[in-house]
Amino acid sequence: MNKDNFTMLCDFYELTMANGYFKNGFYKRTTYFDVFFRNVPDNGGFAIAAGLDQIIEYIKELHFSAEDIEFLRSKKIFDEEFLEYLKDFRFTGDIYAVPEGTPVFPHEPVLTVKAPAIEAQLIETYILLAINHQSLIATKANRIVRAANGRTVLEFGSRRAQGADGAVIGARAAYIGGCAGTACTLTDFKYGVPAGGTMAHSWVQMFDTEYDAFRTYCEIYPDNAVLLVDTYNTLKSGVPNAIKAFKEVLVPKGITNFGIRLDSGDISYLSKKARKMLDEAGLQCCKIVASNSLDEYLIRDLMMQEAKIDTFGVGERLITAKSAPVFGGVYKLAAVEDEQGNIIPKIKISENTAKITNPHYKKLYRFYDNESGKALADELCVYDETIDSTKPHTIFDPDAIWKTKTLTNYTARELHVTVFKNGELVYKQPSLYEIRIYCAEQLETLWDEVKRFENPHTYYVDLSKKLWDIKNALLEKSKDGKDLK
């Protein structure tokens, strides 16, 4: 496979700023940028971080080709020395991030970049794109998987995805979020996500009769025949023909692994009727797959109505995260080093208090209760703070500081891993399967209240006292309006 180079997949302003930093000497300054988000899509209680794998590949390939530089020169706004500098441009900084599959919450850094200003700025667009897309789909897929409550969920959405990547790596993210497989062959080839599928309506239409189509399929694929029963009339012809084909071709061979797929009509009603017909024919082993514009809301309703469905095939509403198709990750300056190497925290003020950033180079801790194993709260600290789990630790709500809680008998885990150090990849990437398992394990540490679809409990993301003081000092300083550093 040829590796894509997405160096030029950047907002043009990254380049105008880079050229500016180059000219005024800022390009040597070490800067700290955080990636975080403010709201969970679909008003959920948490998101699942994903996209780090794409970022690693991107950073490894990061460089400007001669054609890229020629193109930039043609714009006639960049300095010749800057274009020269781009020839040898590589990433030389550090990247810290939560591992893929980690449940994350608003306002905490999913990823932190420490790098010279130009490098940190240039990689903004792609880093956001990768995290926003992969986290969006992993989070959405997990909602759907939770709604299915143990039944299998398969990703079926390639044809409605927003571009080829949307399909191929969208299915990757869906697997992290808990889907058991995909219809996308290329995702299996590239990432090992099990691909499956049997027939479309056109298969049925190609034959003289529906029964011929079913029988032929069972003969060719006796080990996994899932027959699509809604081409003409689900209950009057589809299910009876399927039963006939199963009984004539598969049952005599002792095969029990087969199914039917419902792709239109009222899935609840049809699945119950079909189940009854199959059972009456002695085909209790026959599975029922449903696949018609499903999402977590429809699946929840189908489960409530006790629809007889074993497997949900979920397409467009998963692969585009239709009900909330944007993950709003942002990339904000948190600190700058001065010439002596002192880290100067930076803040972005806003009239909208929710948009005020958490300044400084930070660490992210998660506290787990030793008894229940459940996650209690997260805390953002200044980079040089350390939490000693052997001692009680008092946390407080940053928006209501009189609300405090003292933790005892807990474990504090630092969530960030070091991914790149001085431009070198130092992180051993887990396999996709390992990421999926890790994600499922981490979700077990969340209380059900956080996982609820409607009005989930707001998980605590607190600031350490030291960080809170620094933030408030910066806010105070900005108030006088004179010094707007």
Next chain:
Amino acid sequence: MNKDNFTMLCDFYELTMANGYFKNGFYKRTTYFDVFFRNVPDNGGFAIAAGLDQIIEYIKELHFSAEDIEFLRSKKIFDEEFLEYLKDFRFTGDIYAVPEGTPVFPHEPVLTVKAPAIEAQLIETYILLAINHQSLIATKANRIVRAANGRTVLEFGSRRAQGADGAVIGARAAYIGGCAGTACTLTDFKYGVPAGGTMAHSWVQMFDTEYDAFRTYCEIYPDNAVLLVDTYNTLKSGVPNAIKAFKEVLVPKGITNFGIRLDSGDISYLSKKARKMLDEAGLQCCKIVASNSLDEYLIRDLMMQEAKIDTFGVGERLITAKSAPVFGGVYKLAAVEDEQGNIIPKIKISENTAKITNPHYKKLYRFYDNESGKALADELCVYDETIDSTKPHTIFDPDAIWKTKTLTNYTARELHVTVFKNGELVYKQPSLYEIRIYCAEQLETLWDEVKRFENPHTYYVDLSKKLWDIKNALLEKSKDGKDLK
């Protein structure tokens, strides 16, 4: 640039069906498949067809590599002869399609494939993906451009796109739909869509004061300084500092091409206040750019409130088509050739009448009124019908056949062009710029009633009498439930 090969970007069932067709001899059968959609996103009156360029590149590259075949072999369900056959697999059929940028309506074939069954089946997923994604974004972008009513709209959404393709070719589709440019550098490099951009909040934060940041930018980029004025306080510091920088650096040089960008807060209020401040400072030439979660609905409101905005930068709501992020194109079998080469029409029945397909190998005509130049109706005909514009032509509503209309003084244009003939590309692709111009011209032929956002007029897509008769005969035939061909 390395060309991607998306042959394996197919639903797995395309391969199981292909193997089945290979085994039972159907693979030699010539089949006809139509791509069409049933609903316009956002309840709009029309869509803009796009994605043909991606399909052409895909078909040209279509082949299975040795690794692809090895991977398929590992699945242990495909016949060895079929895998052998895939080694030399190429597309040998015909593709007909409406040119990119054509306004299209529900139920009409945007693209028709005529090819041996396996080939036609294998290309389904990617063809749908390309048309669905590109048409989705072109259609959405055009809605936003129409709302802006002549003011400039720029595409700013890369960081929130659903994958790299979503960003890069999403911006391409947005350009077809009428956006004047993009923030995405790679889209400019690859497709020539003008990329632009100036600064992020981080630029402002990097300097000791906001004024320093603005002044430095004006000095480096005197010809196109657009200053982001909302890092601290838009009206108290951002706009005054921008005015100061413009007056000190640019005005003395006689430069008049500069602007400010509003990216948060109440854009209507802030733009009016900022306009007043700029005008009072004698900077009537200063443009105002706005860019905060905009879409056609917000822009329409801002226009109604007479917000003082010259340019709209539209991000996540365009690049993901947030309000309706799925374009529901489908790929349905329309006909099959028998061994004598007779074309046998095929229909897909559904209890939902809107889901019943239009059978047969078809042509698509659009009628234009010679006087007004406006499009009057479209008509689907059987492939061997021809419409003679010199004679009156009577059209009728296929759902209410007593409603007829006789056209005189009209021009009938066949909308499909031949793209591939016997596997050879015979279509001369227009440039992206030409597609954009063609799209704008074609939109001029639509009545305003069709372009309305709320309850648009339903444009007529009729069937010829011959096609209507064939469809009804197939429906009658299916009613008895005996022969379900």
